Structure formats: C-alpha cells, structure tokens
C-alpha cells in the first residue's frame with residue numbers, strides 16, 4: 001500500500017514539473033532585459049526611428065515621444081528622422097540593434113518590407129513595438145502594435161458623406177502615402193461604408209503633405225468641375241486638406257460649397273472647420289508617448305502585454321470647433 005502511495009506521489013510530482021516546463025500560463029512577450037524584473041526607466045534605451053516630419057501630426061507624435069522620454073528620465077532615446085524613406089528606417093533599426101537598445105518602437109512608413117529587420121531584432125532579443133501605422137509582417141515578429149484603427153477612421157468619413165450627400169453624388173479622394181497602413185486603412189474603410197449612390201470618381205496620393213497635395217488638387221480641377229462633376233473630397237490628413245483648400249481658393253472655388261472631410265484633428269484642421277472649409281475632421285491621435293514608454297518598460301521586465309492597443313477616437317465638427325481650438329494639444 002505504502003509503495004503504491006509513493007509511486008503515485010512521484011508520478012504527480014513529475015507531471016506537475018512537466019506542466020510548468022510547458023508553460024501552463026500566459027507567456028510574457030519577451031524574456032525581458034538583464035535588469036528584469038526590476039528595470040526602471042533609468043535602465044531604458046529606447047530606439048525611435050521616426051518616419052519623417054511630413055505633417056503637423058508627425059511633429060506632434062515626435063514631440064510626444066521626446067517629451068515623455070525627458071519626463072521619465074530614461075537612460076537614452078535614440079531618435080532619427082527617415083525623411084519618409086523605408087530604407088532609412090531599416091538602417092536606423094539595424095543601428096539600434098548594433099547599439100543594443102532595450103526596446104525598438106517603430107512607426108512604419110509603409111506596411112510591407114519589414115520581415116527581415118524585425119527578424120533580426122527578434123534574434124537579437126530586442127522587442128519591437130509597432131507604433132501608429134501597422135505592418136503586414138507576421139504578428140510573431142513584434143511584441144505589440146499601438147495606434148489608430150485606420151479602417152474605422154475611413155468608415156467614419158464615409159458616414160459623414162452619407163449624411164451630407166443624402167441624395168448621392170461624386171467625391172474625389174486625396175490619399176496619404178501609397179502603401180502606408182494609414183492610407184490603405186482609410187481607403188478601405190471609406191469604400192466599405194460609403195452609400196452606393198456616392199461614387200469615388202478619382203483618387204490620387206498627396207503623400208500626407210501640404211506641398212504635394214496642392215498640385216494634385218490643381219490637376220483634379222483641370223479634369224473635374226466642382227459642384228458639377230464632384231460634390232465632395234475625402235482627404236486623408238489635415239495637411240493635405242490645407243493644400244487642397246489653397247488650390248481651390250486660387251481657382252476661385254469656395255471650399256465651403258463642397259463636402260470636405262479630413263482626418264487627424266490638428267489645429268490646422270480645426271481652423272479649417274472654423275473657416276467653413278472642412279465639414280468634419282476624423283480624429284487620429286498622435287500623442288502616443290506615455291503608452292509607448294509604459295509598454296516598453298513592461299517588455300523590459302518580461303511582463304505580458306496586449307498585442308494590439310487601439311486608441312479611442314472620435315469625429316470633430318465645425319459647430320464647436322472654435323470653442324475647442326484653444327484647447328487642442330496638437
């Protein structure tokens with residue numbers, strides 16, 4: 001009898017050891033830094049290979065990262081500006097891997113082409129947080145994504161056109177950087193929810209910049225008569241919207257006679273609503289710094305984090321734009 005009991009206890013002990021070895025519970029996204037589980041911000045070397053400085057949104061995003069790094073007193077922020085070139089971002093990530101950064105927070109300019117460098121970071125044991133726009137790489141190649149639901153932003157824009165063009169009509173689209181998660185998501189969301197009686201008659205990229213949107217709008221005006229051939233414009237960010245307004249006014253067109261819906265909710269976008277040029281501005285929040293650093297510290301300490309963190313956003317309208325403008329943080 002005693003012998004059987006001893007055998008049973010041994011079997012149970014072995015079984016419980018095997019279960020633990022197989023990781024019965026949720027696994028941390030990474031094993032953590034050498035200071036884990038007691039890392040503090042003073043141990044953190046965070047790499048932020050920023051994609052560019054193309055818009056007010058991007059300027060605010062950069063400021064949020066730099067100000068948060070300063071406020072938290074991290075050991076080092078390795079910041080670079082890729083001037084909207086993916087090859088520059090990839091080189092910057094590789095430099096951070098060489099430098100032994102604790103965490104890489106990558107705001108990808110486009111969705112594709114990241115698998116190789118993400119694999120290099122993973123093999124070097126450096127967790128990557130994808131910030132803002134998304135990537136098409138396999139989710140196992142990065143620790144988390146934090147940013148906006150770009151498809152929802154497009155769907156919200158569609159809802160505004162459906163409301164403001166109840167009898168249908170035609171719209172133009174001034175889209176963001178080709179192949180970027182923001183432009184792809186907004187375009188898909190618009191098309192998914194636009195009423196069938198509203199047609200998108202043309203779409204061109206303005207690369208998220210005011211300077212590149214102006215000639216695109218001028219070219220549109222060569223081809224289409226405002227108010228006749230088109231009644232509205234979906235513009236993927238406020239900076240391009242301001243460029244488009246410049247072209248419309250120079251052509252003697254009152255932008256307020258059209259249904260213009262933009263995205264971001266920057267001060268420039270709010271001013272365009274106060275001026276009567278934008279009929280709605282879909283929020284896209286760039287102030288991601290605090291969440292990025294909080295997530296990075298958890299990764300350094302080997303803690304489990306959510307793989308997808310989407311920011312809560314809304315739509316802004318002209319009726320209270322003047323009241324809100326002085327309160328805007330970006």
Ligand code: GZL
Nearest residue numbers: 055057132133182208237284
């Ligand atoms: C969206 C962001 C976009 C903004 C633009 O999250 O990536 O890039 O909408 C910015 O203003 O240039």
